[in-house]
Amino acid sequence: MNNLITLIKKELKDYFISPIAYVVIATFLIATSIWFVFVKGLFISNQAEMRETFIFITQILILVIPALTMRSWAEEKKSQTLEIISTFPISNFELIIAKFLSCLIFVTFTLVLTFPIPITLNILGNPDNGIIIASYIGLILLAASYIAIGQFVSMNTKNQIVSFISSVAIIAILFIFGEPQFLQLMPSSFRVIFESLGLGSHYLSIAKGVLDTRDILYYLSLIIIVFYFIYKSSERIKKEGI
Amino acid sequence: MIGISLLPSYVIYINMLKFDKLTKSYGNFKALDDVSFSVEKGSITGFLGPNGAGKTTTMRIATGVLESEKGKILYDKKPLKLNFKEIISDIGYLPENNPLYTNLRVDEFLIFTAQMKENFDRDEIISIIKKCGLNEVVDKEIETLSKGFKQRVGLAKALIGSPKFLILDEPTEGLDPNQKEVILNLIKSFAKDKTIIFSSHVLSEVTKIADNIVIINKGKIIAEGDSDKLVKSHFKTALIELKTNAKYRELKSELKNIKNIIDINRIKSAKRKFNTYEINCSKPEKTAVEIFDTIVDNEWKLSKLNTKSLGLEELFKDLTKNE
Numbered sequence: 001m002n003n004l005i006t007l008i009k010k011e012l013k014d015y016f017i018s019p020i021a022y023v024v025i026a027t028f029l030i031a032t033s034i035w036f037v038f039v040k041g042l043f044i045s046n047q048a049e050m051r052e053t054f055i056f057i058t059q060i061l062i063l064v065i066p067a068l069t070m071r072s073w074a075e076e077k078k079s080q081t082l083e084i085i086s087t088f089p090i091s092n093f094e095l096i097i098a099k100f101l102s103c104l105i106f107v108t109f110t111l112v113l114t115f116p117i118p119i120t121l122n123i124l125g126n127p128d129n130g131i132i133i134a135s136y137i138g139l140i141l142l143a144a145s146y147i148a149i150g151q152f153v154s155m156n157t158k159n160q161i162v163s164f165i166s167s168v169a170i171i172a173i174l175f176i177f178g179e180p181q182f183l184q185l186m187p188s189s190f191r192v193i194f195e196s197l198g199l200g201s202h203y204l205s206i207a208k209g210v211l212d213t214r215d216i217l218y219y220l221s222l223i224i225i226v227f228y229f230i231y232k233s234s235e236r237i238k239k240e241g242i
Numbered sequence: 243m244i245g246i247s248l249l250p251s252y253v254i255y256i257n258m259l260k261f262d263k264l265t266k267s268y269g270n271f272k273a274l275d276d277v278s279f280s281v282e283k284g285s286i287t288g289f290l291g292p293n294g295a296g297k298t299t300t301m302r303i304a305t306g307v308l309e310s311e312k313g314k315i316l317y318d319k320k321p322l323k324l325n326f327k328e329i330i331s332d333i334g335y336l337p338e339n340n341p342l343y344t345n346l347r348v349d350e351f352l353i354f355t356a357q358m359k360e361n362f363d364r365d366e367i368i369s370i371i372k373k374c375g376l377n378e379v380v381d382k383e384i385e386t387l388s389k390g391f392k393q394r395v396g397l398a399k400a401l402i403g404s405p406k407f408l409i410l411d412e413p414t415e416g417l418d419p420n421q422k423e424v425i426l427n428l429i430k431s432f433a434k435d436k437t438i439i440f441s442s443h444v445l446s447e448v449t450k451i452a453d454n455i456v457i458i459n460k461g462k463i464i465a466e467g468d469s470d471k472l473v474k475s476h477f478k479t480a481l482i483e484l485k486t487n488a489k490y491r492e493l494k495s496e497l498k499n500i501k502n503i504i505d506i507n508r509i510k511s512a513k514r515k516f517n518t519y520e521i522n523c524s525k526p527e528k529t530a531v532e533i534f535d536t537i538v539d540n541e542w543k544l545s546k547l548n549t550k551s552l553g554l555e556e557l558f559k560d561l562t563k564n565e
Binding site: 011239 | 268299305306307308309326327328330331333335337339341342343344345354355357358359360399433
């Protein structure tokens with residue numbers, strides 16, 4: 001357990017000393033702020049709510065999270081340092097958990113940095129803070145799913161660019177599945193299936209302020225399934241070589 | 243005295259490493275084929291083989307980085323696969339190419355290693371830094387270090403947690419002769435209380451520090467044991483190098499009565515000058531005296547007559563040639 005914490009700390013340190021992470025955080029915060037203030041936020045809708053901003057965040061995270069996860073396994077494989085961590089008294093599963101949690105903590109930290117937005121809303125108006133809190137919880141669940149997918153892709157390549165592009169593509173496809181524009185193109189019998197598979201549609205449900213167990217279970221199931229594939233990939237690497 | 247008499251019988255197995263029938267393929271390529279050998283406690287074993295022979299694959303399987311299709315690795319009679327967490331803490335590993343977290347400082351990296359091994363002891367880290375000669379670079383980022391210092395950092399990392407076993411994959415690869423000397427001396431100094439296996443394709447390094455050698459070629463173990471004994475048992479004959487003005491036919495005719503001579507080969511011929519011959523024979527000392535007598539009897543001029551000792555290099559070449 002102690003070495004799990006040590007590894008999480010090291011991974012977090014790697015994020016915080018990486019210039020890419022700062023570029024990602026800065027880009028994310030600037031884009032979110034611009035969206036909130038000028039595009040579809042406060043001054044446009046003239047309402048004390050963050051719904052449009054949260055929807056924008058779910059979409060920008062499709063780019064932000066693969067930019068963070070692209071290096072997590074791919075870099076270890078490329079620089080052969082996976083050989084170092086593989087020979088520590090830590091199981092494959094613990095390694096996967098450590099990489100996942102460190103990225104989730106970093107992303108949560110980035111999301112927390114958007115706190116001036118709800119504070120501004122509370123100063124200027126009277127927003128429904130329950131919905132805002134539920135939306136943040138939904139964002140963390142959604143981000144956790146993105147991270148799991150990003151890490152699975154990173155585990156299966158040595159090239160960070162390939163990892164980034166593939167992760168964006170997979171996450172975007174899963175996101176689009178639940179979008180109304182996409183569902184309209186589908187035969188009615190398939191709509192329910194695609195809607196239930198869509199990463200974004202479950203978030204929209206949580207963002208209404210209702211923490212439905214079906215939505216939470218969806219994200220948890222997705223994460224567990226992707227974890228299983230990450231674990232299988234790590235076993236394959238042990239069989240085939242780094 | 244009483245304590246010694248009460249030592250349990252299993253003590254004799256402590257620090258023993260056994261490779262048991264390892265088989266590993268990469269696609270259609272068989273990297274290891276039924277590889278079995280043992281490394282005795284407290285010994286340094288040199289793991290020799292040409293490039294691509296299967297050394298790194300064996301090392302990786304020995305440390306759990308890679309899984310074999312068949313066979314097992316036993317540390318003190320315990321299989322690595324079933325006791326991974328327990329056993330891996332007792333292994334110090336220096337992988338091929340010495341991968342390191344180069345964004346960390348030397349001290350940060352060693353502390354991280356100790357914490358990951360759940361064996362953090364500040365005094366031990368300080369002692370290892372001193373032993374590996376890292377004092378002057380301890381606060382520097384690994385990225386900025388020379389290859390020699392990076393190799394020392396890799397060795398220091400392997401020593402963290404006082405492991406009973408050291409597995410070193412090409413520890414001197416890419417170093418200059420002085421750096422090699424330092425690293426080899428360091429490895430030798432660790433041998434007092436550790437079981438060490440190190441791979442190399444540089445024979446002089448192996449003969450310098452190894453107690454035993456294991457030679458692998460094309461995924462198969464082709465020799466194992468004490469290097470001198472291996473050379474003696476492999477080469478039943480010896481070579482005598484002779485430089486004389488005697489002509490090849492005359493020499494061959496005069497030496498044919500010496501019963502220990504198996505073969506005479508002309509290596510170099512020069513008109514009006516000395517020819518060089520290589521004579522394959524048994525009992526080289528006795529044969530050399532008889533050759534000398536023949537040369538004197540025939541009034542030939544002699545420039546050189548010496549027995550050529552066959553060593554590990556010749557053994558290695560002989561075992562791995564044309565394969």
